[in-house]
Amino acid sequence: MNPDIVFSNAVLLTPEEMGQADRLTISGGVPGIELMERAGQAVARAAAKMVPAAARISILCGPGNNGGDGFIAARCLTAAGHTVQIHLLKASETLNGDALEAFVRMGLPHTVVPDGDGIAVSLAGELERADLIIDALFGAGLDRPLAGPGLALVKAVNRSGRRVLAVDLPSGVNGATGADPGAAVRADATVTFFRRKPGHLLNPGRTLCGSVTVADIGIKAGVLEKIGPSVFHNIPELWLGDWPRPDPLGHKYTRGHAVVFGGPMSATGAARLSAGAALRAGAGLVTLASPPDAMMVNACHLTAVMLKKVPGAEAMEELLADRRFNTVLIGPGYGVGEETRAAVAAILKQKRATVLDADALTSFPNHAQELFTLIGDNPAPVLLTPHDGEFARLFPDIEGDKLVRARRAAERSGAVVVLKGPDTVIAAPDGRAAINDNAPPFLATAGSGDVLAGISAGLLAQGVPGFEAACQAVWLHGEAGREAGPGLIAEDLAPALKAAIRALVDKTAGG
Numbered sequence: 001m002n003p004d005i006v007f008s009n010a011v012l013l014t015p016e017e018m019g020q021a022d023r024l025t026i027s028g029g030v031p032g033i034e035l036m037e038r039a040g041q042a043v044a045r046a047a048a049k050m051v052p053a054a055a056r057i058s059i060l061c062g063p064g065n066n067g068g069d070g071f072i073a074a075r076c077l078t079a080a081g082h083t084v085q086i087h088l089l090k091a092s093e094t095l096n097g098d099a100l101e102a103f104v105r106m107g108l109p110h111t112v113v114p115d116g117d118g119i120a121v122s123l124a125g126e127l128e129r130a131d132l133i134i135d136a137l138f139g140a141g142l143d144r145p146l147a148g149p150g151l152a153l154v155k156a157v158n159r160s161g162r163r164v165l166a167v168d169l170p171s172g173v174n175g176a177t178g179a180d181p182g183a184a185v186r187a188d189a190t191v192t193f194f195r196r197k198p199g200h201l202l203n204p205g206r207t208l209c210g211s212v213t214v215a216d217i218g219i220k221a222g223v224l225e226k227i228g229p230s231v232f233h234n235i236p237e238l239w240l241g242d243w244p245r246p247d248p249l250g251h252k253y254t255r256g257h258a259v260v261f262g263g264p265m266s267a268t269g270a271a272r273l274s275a276g277a278a279l280r281a282g283a284g285l286v287t288l289a290s291p292p293d294a295m296m297v298n299a300c301h302l303t304a305v306m307l308k309k310v311p312g313a314e315a316m317e318e319l320l321a322d323r324r325f326n327t328v329l330i331g332p333g334y335g336v337g338e339e340t341r342a343a344v345a346a347i348l349k350q351k352r353a354t355v356l357d358a359d360a361l362t363s364f365p366n367h368a369q370e371l372f373t374l375i376g377d378n379p380a381p382v383l384l385t386p387h388d389g390e391f392a393r394l395f396p397d398i399e400g401d402k403l404v405r406a407r408r409a410a411e412r413s414g415a416v417v418v419l420k421g422p423d424t425v426i427a428a429p430d431g432r433a434a435i436n437d438n439a440p441p442f443l444a445t446a447g448s449g450d451v452l453a454g455i456s457a458g459l460l461a462q463g464v465p466g467f468e469a470a471c472q473a474v475w476l477h478g479e480a481g482r483e484a485g486p487g488l489i490a491e492d493l494a495p496a497l498k499a500a501i502r503a504l505v506d507k508t509a510g511g
């Protein structure tokens with residue numbers, strides 16, 4: 001990975017890291033109130049784009065700096081001719097620091113939200129009449145589930161059916177995990193500052209944010225060097241430097257040779273989907289290793305993918321001894337059980353780049369440590385691509401939010417773990433992680449995972465390092481899904497990859 005990535009827009013900051021960025025900037029001579037001014041002004045600009053002239057805007061302000069951003073926005077929007085109603089969750093005497101300064105600078109009338117679980121009928125009515133509600137209740141400082149008046153207010157916002165702009169995070173969403181224990185604001189748009197947070201990309205946070213924009217508030221990217229971020233947004237910027245640009249003087253033998261182990265006659269399609277995707281992803285050659293009973297059906301369906309009969313363990317060993325095959329994929333449609341475990345062990349002992357998916361994962365629940373030892377002894381990259389069910393079977397004791405689970409699993413297994421879903425997390429054993437957000441919901445269809453595993457193998461075959469190959473594969477899979485559109489079936493994905501790769505290569509103009 002390019003070391004300059006830590007300064008890029010792909011960086012995600014946990015609320016603690018954001019606090020560090022804030023402190024480093026303030027200790028570097030920029031007063032905190034100046035950061036808050038810029039944050040509040042950015043919120044006001046975003047709000048102005050969401051409403052007509054002279055709009056009615058209700059701003060809900062919490063007890064911390066998130067509320068402080070709300071006071072600044074209130075001042076700016078009032079000055080711009082909007083009618084602004086300001087509601088404080090706690091009496092202004094509880095404010096301090098920059099939030100108090102922002103409140104004083106605002107100098108506008110406000111009300112305090114009544115105590116108790118219910119909120120006044122008049123406040124609920126006002127929210128329902130607003131052109132826009134600005135949620136400046138809680139942001140990075142949320143440290144417990146919402147309760148009491150805060151919870152009642154959030155419920156009233158969601159019940160109002162009005163457009164909502166969230167400051168930094170929808171109140172109730174945990175910035176580090178995207179979790180919303182209790183309840184959270186459902187926003188149409190969110191303005192955050194300096195860099196996105198994991199909670200903007202992980203569900204349910206992602207859905208609750210609406211569209212996210214990132215405002216520059218004067219924090220310099222240089223502070224990131226001291227913070228050393230390790231969680232990233234899975235965008236091309238993260239891995240473009242490792243994109244396998246074909247050597248103009250190269251040939252197919254210099255672009256890697258992936259072998260995909262296919263299953264018995266009744267389940268041949270999955271491995272074929274993988275093999276086709278590996279080829280589309282740019283592997284120079286792809287061979288489908290087939291059991292004898294499936295040879296005919298595979299032969300009927302394959303053209304550019306080569307076919308090799310592999311009658312049993314001995315034939316497999318023989319094939320693996322050929323070092324021209326530089327990447328192996330096993331799992332899709334392969335079958336679950338002891339034979340699969342033995343095949344995976346034979347593959348990993350050959351110390352090649354390997355992708356283990358589907359049945360190759362499901363065969364190990366009671367033998368997970370055995371698998372991790374084999375992975376640990378293999379210096380080449382190994383990718384595990386479980387969905388939630390496969391993950392839970394392989395790592396039954398690893399619980400918690402998705403980012404934490406994927407990172408623990410990567411650390412324990414020594415593999416790059418691709419924990420799939422609408423917000424796929426890719427985690428490397430060295431602690432790096434990336435969160436993906438470009439996958440359309442209609443990508444959740446039979447065979448889609450086989451294609452993802454195939455793309456990963458195709459990229460590994462071209463020599464892309466494990467973490468980057470997994471990130472590229474997940475992103476391309478999402479782009480191919482968008483390209484194929486609603487109604488897609490897995491067969492549509494490999495052809496759609498062509499357009500996705502072309503767009504990427506055109507963008508880099510280096511292809």
Ligand SMILES: NC(=O)C1=CN([C@@H]2O[C@H](COP(=O)(O)OP(=O)(O)OC[C@H]3O[C@@H](n4cnc5c(N)ncnc54)[C@H](O)[C@@H]3O)[C@@H](O)[C@H]2O)[C@@H](O)CC1
Binds near residue numbers: 065066068140141
């Ligand atoms: N860190 C930075 O660089 C900047 C931060 N800014 C703003 O500051 C915010 C963070 O400010 P704070 O750290 O003051 O945190 P918040 O304003 O998000 O909230 C902290 C306050 O809420 C209380 N609280 C937390 N969870 C609660 C719950 N469930 N129910 C009731 N009360 C609860 C805390 O006790 C504390 O009083 C950011 O989200 C952002 O909006 C901006 O002003 C710009 C600069």
Ligand SMILES: [K+]
Binds near residue numbers: 166167168
């Ligand atoms: K908020």
